[in-house]
Amino acid sequence: MKLFKKSKIKHLMLGVSSAAIIGVTLAGCGGSGSGGSGTSDSATTAAQAASDTSSQNTDTAKDGKTLTVAITEDVGTLNPHSYGSPMCVQSLIYEGMTRYMNDEVVGGIAESWDISDDGKEYIFHLDKDNVFSDGTPVNAEIVKKNFDAVLKYREEHNWMEMFNVLDKVEIVDDYTVKFVLTAPYDGLLQELSLARPERIGAEAMFPADGDTKEKIAEPIGSGPWKLSDRVEGQYAVFERNEKYHGTVPDFQYLKLIVIPDMNTAANSLKAGEVDMIYDLAGHGTEMTGDTFNELMGSGFAAELSDPVSTNTIALNSADGPTKELEVRQAIAHAVDKESIAQNIYSGMVGTADYLMSKDTTYCDFDDLTVYEHDEEKAKDILDKAGWTMEGDYRKKNGEELKISFLYEGSNDAMKNLGQALQANLKKVGVNVELVPEDSTVFYESQEKGLFNLIQSETWGMPFDPYSYFSSFRHPSHADYAAQSGISEKAEVDKAVSEMLNATDPKVAEEKSHYVLKTLSDESVYVPLVYTQVPYVYNADVVSNVSFNTTVDVPFEEFKAK
Amino acid sequence: MAKYVIKRLLILIPILFLVSIIAFGLVRMMPGNAEVAYLQAAGIPPTEELIETVRKDMGYDRPLPVQYFEWLGKAIRLDFGVSYATKKAVGPELMGALRYTAQLAGFSSLIVLGVSIPMGIWSAVKANKAPDNVNRVIAFVGSSMPSFWLGPLLVQLFALALGWLPVQGATSFRHLILPAITMSVLYIATYSRLLRNSLLENMNKRFVTYSRARGISENKIVTNHVLRNSMIPVVTTFGINFGHMIAGSTIVEVLFSWPGLGRLIVGSIAARDFPMIQGYIVLMAVIFILVNLATDLITVALDPRMREAL
Numbered sequence: 129m130k131l132f133k134k135s136k137i138k139h140l141m142l143g144v145s146s147a148a149i150i151g152v153t154l155a156g157c158g159g160s161g162s163g164g165s166g167t168s169d170s171a172t173t174a175a176q177a178a179s180d181t182s183s184q185n186t187d188t189a190k191d192g193k194t195l196t197v198a199i200t201e202d203v204g205t206l207n208p209h210s211y212g213s214p215m216c217v218q219s220l221i222y223e224g225m226t227r228y229m230n231d232e233v234v235g236g237i238a239e240s241w242d243i244s245d246d247g248k249e250y251i252f253h254l255d256k257d258n259v260f261s262d263g264t265p266v267n268a269e270i271v272k273k274n275f276d277a278v279l280k281y282r283e284e285h286n287w288m289e290m291f292n293v294l295d296k297v298e299i300v301d302d303y304t305v306k307f308v309l310t311a312p313y314d315g316l317l318q319e320l321s322l323a324r325p326e327r328i329g330a331e332a333m334f335p336a337d338g339d340t341k342e343k344i345a346e347p348i349g350s351g352p353w354k355l356s357d358r359v360e361g362q363y364a365v366f367e368r369n370e371k372y373h374g375t376v377p378d379f380q381y382l383k384l385i386v387i388p389d390m391n392t393a394a395n396s397l398k399a400g401e402v403d404m405i406y407d408l409a410g411h412g413t414e415m416t417g418d419t420f421n422e423l424m425g426s427g428f429a430a431e432l433s434d435p436v437s438t439n440t441i442a443l444n445s446a447d448g449p450t451k452e453l454e455v456r457q458a459i460a461h462a463v464d465k466e467s468i469a470q471n472i473y474s475g476m477v478g479t480a481d482y483l484m485s486k487d488t489t490y491c492d493f494d495d496l497t498v499y500e501h502d503e504e505k506a507k508d509i510l511d512k513a514g515w516t517m518e519g520d521y522r523k524k525n526g527e528e529l530k531i532s533f534l535y536e537g538s539n540d541a542m543k544n545l546g547q548a549l550q551a552n553l554k555k556v557g558v559n560v561e562l563v564p565e566d567s568t569v570f571y572e573s574q575e576k577g578l579f580n581l582i583q584s585e586t587w588g589m590p591f592d593p594y595s596y597f598s599s600f601r602h603p604s605h606a607d608y609a610a611q612s613g614i615s616e617k618a619e620v621d622k623a624v625s626e627m628l629n630a631t632d633p634k635v636a637e638e639k640s641h642y643v644l645k646t647l648s649d650e651s652v653y654v655p656l657v658y659t660q661v662p663y664v665y666n667a668d669v670v671s672n673v674s675f676n677t678t679v680d681v682p683f684e685e686f687k688a689k
Numbered sequence: 690m691a692k693y694v695i696k697r698l699l700i701l702i703p704i705l706f707l708v709s710i711i712a713f714g715l716v717r718m719m720p721g722n723a724e725v726a727y728l729q730a731a732g733i734p735p736t737e738e739l740i741e742t743v744r745k746d747m748g749y750d751r752p753l754p755v756q757y758f759e760w761l762g763k764a765i766r767l768d769f770g771v772s773y774a775t776k777k778a779v780g781p782e783l784m785g786a787l788r789y790t791a792q793l794a795g796f797s798s799l800i801v802l803g804v805s806i807p808m809g810i811w812s813a814v815k816a817n818k819a820p821d822n823v824n825r826v827i828a829f830v831g832s833s834m835p836s837f838w839l840g841p842l843l844v845q846l847f848a849l850a851l852g853w854l855p856v857q858g859a860t861s862f863r864h865l866i867l868p869a870i871t872m873s874v875l876y877i878a879t880y881s882r883l884l885r886n887s888l889l890e891n892m893n894k895r896f897v898t899y900s901r902a903r904g905i906s907e908n909k910i911v912t913n914h915v916l917r918n919s920m921i922p923v924v925t926t927f928g929i930n931f932g933h934m935i936a937g938s939t940i941v942e943v944l945f946s947w948p949g950l951g952r953l954i955v956g957s958i959a960a961r962d963f964p965m966i967q968g969y970i971v972l973m974a975v976i977f978i979l980v981n982l983a984t985d986l987i988t989v990a991l992d993p994r995m996r997e998a999l
Contacts, residue, residue, distance in 0.1 A: 211731035361948035568721025
């Protein structure tokens with residue numbers, strides 16, 4: 129039976145197709161208009177301007193004046209006194225009192241400083257020629273106003289030791305301010321370089337009530353860039369600040385495009401939509417070794433920063449079999465760092481012997497205990513400790529040597545590391561159970577010490593060693609939980625406090641030595657590899673690219689080609 | 690009909706009330722400490738004092754019923770609070786993202802209809818012949834390809850190899866094409882087969898034979914009776930799936946960096962941004978209810994028997 133008449137069907141199909149095509153075209157036009165002009169509530173966004181500037185930037189890019197970079201999240205609130213923006217973005221607009229560059233603290237808004245003998249007063253001398261991007265002066269009055277706004281909510285920032293000891297900021301004269309501390313703090317200058325929450329904004333940044341906790345009026349600072357345009361969730365364009373008192377950027381525009389997925393970012397680089405991608409979380413976290421190597425093979429410049437922090441395994445000294453020193457020492461010997469560096473991190477990074485890199489302030493010691501990879505030694509230690517092999521794993525008093533490795537289920541790098549540890553430790557008779565958790569449960573579990581092994585990382589420069597050591601004393605960190613079982617924990621915390629408050633560098637070094645020596649003797653950490661920031665860029669567009677921290681990107685130093 | 694629509698809209702009220710309880714309850718039942726999640730998402734190392742401060746700031750230290758009724762009171766006035774992450778009002782944030790997701794889902798729907806209807810008709814016309822078999826294979830492959838695989842393949846071909854379309858972004862119509870195609874393929878496979886089967890089934894019904902006996906032309910039988918009847922299951926399924934397109938666009942949005950609801954909510958869940966998650970659940974409920982209502986109305990328009998049942 130013939131179901132349909134051919135001619136009618138043709139007409140029908142034509143009709144449906146035409147309707148669909150017309151509909152699609154209409155939707156497309158709508159999509160184009162609203163997509164191109166997509167705006168947010170941001171006061172800085174103008175729909176058409178965004179679209180116009182976008183195309184304008186594409187043109188300037190051809191002239192080598194726009195650097196287009198992929199970032200994983202939106203530029204956020206741009207409030208220098210809160211945590212609503214990525215740190216690298218805060219640094220574009222705002223300056224701190226000091227700046228951390230190439231492993232040392234240099235002047236920022238402050239040109240120079242004097243420290244009182246008792247270490248409780250810091251006198252900062254400001255650059256008299258420095259102005260904000262709106263032309264208003266960077267003087268003592270505005271510095272005090274910024275710090276007063278931050279200190280009003282100091283309890284929200286007390287994870288930084290600075291906010292526990294900074295009493296007040298006083299105006300000495302128009303271009304001199306005095307920071308008065310309740311106790312000396314050797315890490316003050318380094319912490320003043322951090323991207324938040326103590327960067328300095330202009331008067332125009334303050335809302336009418338002067339309270340910057342929730343919002344600011346306009347993102348105006350004295351940094352190398354100023355916000356020029358923005359479509360929230362999509363991109364932000366920064367124009368160089370010609371009034372910047374440091375090195376004025378070579379590029380006229382810096383366009384940050386939000387691309388949450390690193391594979392998409394890599395494809396975007398290949399397609400020429402962006403000029404650079406990077407992974408501030410460190411190699412292997414978002415940008416895999418495969419992606420890095422593939423892009424390098426495709427002709428892009430693919431580089432790694434110098435080591436910026438240390439990737440470790442923290443062993444919980446207060447819970448389960450890892451309470452025993454011998455078990456922790458055996459684990460440290462059993463872990464094959466070289467293999468992990470090769471297989472998990474694609475051979476991109478070097479292995480680490482110490483918790484803190486020797487380059488870190490007060491951390492250059494030769495007598496710290498280093499646990500070489502030695503399976504036989506690990507077995508011997510466990511044998512002597514009474515853990516005997518029964519089948520695949522060891523037992524003592526009928527209890528199996530079983531430990532947990534807690535990790536974020538969505539983090540492939542952590543999962544791969546867990547599997548490597550599982551294989552390494554099985555060779556010496558230790559059964560490792562992998563425990564994947566949602567990120568929130570992961571952090572809660574590490575806070576409560578509900579793990580035997582956990583991946584940990586030093587905070588990196590410029591947080592190390594001060595802010596990181598300071599965190600050892602707070603129960604909400606995995607470090608605290610991991611260290612809490614060792615008999616010297618109270619002394620370690622005391623030594624940290626004494627180091628932070630030391631006015632004599634020798635004392636600070638001595639205390640730091642005690643902390644690091646104790647932690648290595650007690651085998652609380654297995655240092656694995658040094659974290660390095662991978663970055664890939666189009667060398668035809670940009671040169672002089674470098675990274676030296678996990679939080680800051682010195683875009684103003686990059687040169688246009 | 691008007692009475693029916695009003696009745697359906699009135700039912701929205703108790704449903705949304707229930708949804709509000711579920712949204713609030715589910716969010717509170719999520720594992721993990723919301724204060725710690727908030728601090729971690731903000732990049733602030735949590736300390737005991739900070740956790741306590743955040744708890745008070747967010748009002749988590751108060752009894753749950755107090756928190757619920759305070760939220761509900763504001764939500765009734767369409768004030769869903771302020772996002773913990775972005776510090777902006779939840780309503781406008783959700784609506785801003787919804788616009789992009791609606792563009793994506795809307796354009797995908799047009800592609801789905803524009804391709805699957807001709808494909809379905811063609812398959813029915815050529816049932817069990819070569820074109821039908823080709824369409825069957827296309828449908829099989831299309832329904833087997835997950836978007837996280839198909840998306841990168843399309844990018845490789847159309848963006849990187851041919852350079853015709855952009856890899857990511859949302860600033861022009863060209864940016865919409867690849868994500869919309871990625872999203873549509875699965876549905877094209879489903880609807881083309883659904884329509885084909887429905888057409889074939891209806892062509893064997895007695896009303897077709899009767900119509901032929903009455904001397905009605907084949908053309909009229911197809912357009913006025915068979916296709917119209919065959920569209921009913923397609924419209925019903927499409928109605929349900931349109932809601933899923935809106936709610937299930939996350940992977941495509943992340944793949945193509947499309948700033949829609951999916952991308953927004955993934956970040957919000959990770960940061961335990963309760964106001965945003967609650968607002969999202971309520972918005973999704975409203976969308977599903979309205980889309981279902983629209984589907985019912987279209988079905989009624991297509992099928993007079995349904996009209997009589999109202």
